Structure formats: structure tokens, C-alpha cells
Amino acid sequence: MSPRVERDAVDGEETGVAVVTLDRPERHNAIDLKTAAELAAIWREFRFDDSVRAVVLTGAGDKAFCTGLDRSAEVPQPSSPYAVDDPLLTVGPKANDLWKPVVAAVRGMACGGAFYLLGEAEFVIAAEDATFFDPHTTYGMVSAYESVYLALRMPPGEVARLALMGTAERLSARRAYETGLVSEVTAAGDEVAAALRCARTIASFPTAAVQGTVRALWTAREPALAQAFSRAPQLIALGNLPPDRQAELFGARRSGAFRVR
Numbered sequence: 001m002s003p004r005v006e007r008d009a010v011d012g013e014e015t016g017v018a019v020v021t022l023d024r025p026e027r028h029n030a031i032d033l034k035t036a037a038e039l040a041a042i043w044r045e046f047r048f049d050d051s052v053r054a055v056v057l058t059g060a061g062d063k064a065f066c067t068g069l070d071r072s073a074e075v076p077q078p079s080s081p082y083a084v085d086d087p088l089l090t091v092g093p094k095a096n097d098l099w100k101p102v103v104a105a106v107r108g109m110a111c112g113g114a115f116y117l118l119g120e121a122e123f124v125i126a127a128e129d130a131t132f133f134d135p136h137t138t139y140g141m142v143s144a145y146e147s148v149y150l151a152l153r154m155p156p157g158e159v160a161r162l163a164l165m166g167t168a169e170r171l172s173a174r175r176a177y178e179t180g181l182v183s184e185v186t187a188a189g190d191e192v193a194a195a196l197r198c199a200r201t202i203a204s205f206p207t208a209a210v211q212g213t214v215r216a217l218w219t220a221r222e223p224a225l226a227q228a229f230s231r232a233p234q235l236i237a238l239g240n241l242p243p244d245r246q247a248e249l250f251g252a253r254r255s256g257a258f259r260v261r
Contacts, residue, residue, distance in 0.1 A: 002035045005042060008056070008196060016053035016203035017196060018046065025061035030070035031113060036087045043096035053203040053210070055093070056195045057121060058105040062188070065106040065130070068113025071250070084233040086145065088113045092120030094218060099211045101202050105195035106130045106173075107188065112146060119149025122214060123183040124176075125198070127191040131170040131260060132181065138166030139249045140241030144232035151228075152221050154179045170260045 002024045008017040020042060022029040031039070046052045059065040069075075069088055077085055089095060091113075093102050104121040111133045118124055134150075136143035143163040150159045158179045162171055176182040186194045202210055240246070 003039055015200045017056060017199040018052045019056045022059040022066055027070060028064035028067040029059040030067045031091060032070040032073045033087055036091050039091045040096055043093045043098045046100060047098050053207050054100060054199040055102045056105055056199050057102055058192050062107055064109040066114035066117060067109055067111050082234060084236045088116045092116050094120040099214045101210060101214050103195040103199050105191040107191050111135060115146040115149045124181060125184045125191050125195045126173040126176060126182045127188040128173050128185055129188045130173040132176050133170040134163050135167045137164055139246045141246060142236045142239035144235050148228040154181050168258055170258055172260050175261055
């Protein structure tokens with residue numbers, strides 16, 4: 001079942017930290033429609049649970065944090081060219097009005113729709129073997145929401161390169177740290193422990209002050225997000241190739257043909 005929720009404890013005492021793990025390692029923790037609904041439900045539940053004061057978000061296994069929307073998911077679309085339904089728009093904590101701090105712990109691949117989750121985390125800790133990339137353009141799709149989230153964390157040129165290079169390039173954890181996407185790089189396997197250390201500290205502080213600070217930080221981002229998100233559906237509708245052509249490009253793409261920088 002994905003996702004999995006556990007309560008962190010030290011010496012038998014709960015710390016106020018919940019650990020949410022995307023648990024579909026056989027699918028590189030890709031998000032299907034069921035997982036998307038479950039994530040939204042978890043964030044909404046946390047809103048009313050005062051015992052949860054901070055959250056660590058991670059992925060099961062060592063291959064991937066999350067690889068975005070599961071390609072097997074069938075998402076019905078309206079006929080209007082001015083509307084595109086995106087099931088990942090509701091997978092993040094802020095989209096569900098949760099203002100408790102979320103620390104993301106990334107190992108392995110984080111790509112495409114993973115940026116909906118990373119974009120709504122307060123900060124990201126990555127293992128040294130983590131890589132970040134956005135495959136959209138390679139397969140004839142517009143990187144809209146993903147690029148918007150990234151543009152609020154990284155220099156414009158770095159976002160443009162990541163988004164436009166598609167599957168040809170992957171951003172290393174070290175380069176992600178240098179460009180501001182990641183706040184700390186750890187040895188492989190230590191990323192969750194590092195995230196827990198931060199989350200436990202934050203959870204020990206007065207909760208109203210913490211949540212108020214999270215909310216204050218987001219007030220600086222919300223106008224840009226709202227404006228950009230209002231245009232994203234039209235850009236996607238105009239720029240995306242038909243699904244069958246996307247599938248052809250996906251099937252023809254040779255795995256492993258990329259560089260890490």
C-alpha cells in the first residue's frame with residue numbers, strides 16, 4: 001500500500017514527527033490515482049492531528065524518491081482546450097491547506113511529478129546518489145507546474161536547463177545543493193536520519209510559531225504560483241503531443257543515455 005505513515009519515537013516517546021513514505025518501489029514510487037488520493041487524505045488528516053507537528057516525506061527503496069505520475073494511470077480530460085485536469089495538483093501538503101513543516105528526504109531518482117511534492121516541502125535533504133531531472137520535453141510534453149515549482153527554488157538558468165534538457169541530463173545531489181534545490185547532502189542511506197534530526201528539532205518548538213513561520217514564508221510565493229498556475233493548463237493543452245505520440249517517444253527512448261552534472 002502506498003503511502004505508508006509511521007510515527008517517529010525516541011526511547012519510546014513520540015517526537016511529534018510523522019514519516020510519510022511513498023511505498024511503490026516496484027514502480028519507482030510513481031503516483032497512480034489511488035496514491036494521489038491517499039496523499040491528499042493524509043495531509044488533510046494531519047491538519048486536525050495536533051500530535052503531528054512536523055513531517056518527513058520520503059520514498060521506499062534506494063532507486064527512487066518518486067518518478068511522478070504513473071504512466072499507466074488513465075486521467076480523463078475535458079474536451080475544452082482551456083482546461084486540463086492534473087491529479088498531481090492535490091498531492092502536496094500546501095495544496096491541502098497543511099501548514100505544518102515538511103522535510104523531504106530524497107534518495108535515487110526524483111523526476112517529473114516528484115517536483116509537486118518537493119516544491120511544497122519546506123526544504124529538501126538528499127543522499128549523495130540522488131539525481132533530479134524532468135523528462136517532459138523528451139516525450140513531447142510541456143513542463144508547466146514542475147518548472148513553476150522549481151523556479152521558486154533555483155536560479156532561472158538552472159531551472160531552464162533542467163526542464164529543457166529532458167532525459168538527456170540529470171542534476172546530481174551536489175549540483176542540486178549548489179543551486180538551492182537541496183539544503184543538505186548526506187551519505188547514501190543517511191538522508192532520512194538527517195531529515196528526522198531537523199524535523200524533531202522543529203517539532204519541539206512552539207507549534208503556533210512554527211506554523212506561522214511556514215505560512216509567512218509561503219505568502220511570498222503564493223502570488224507567483226497563482227499567476228503561473230492559471231496559465232499552465234492552456235500551455236499544456238497547446239504544447240503537448242497526443243498521448244499516442246508521447247507513448248511512441250517513451251518507448252523509443254533508450255535508457256541510460258544521459259549525463260549527470
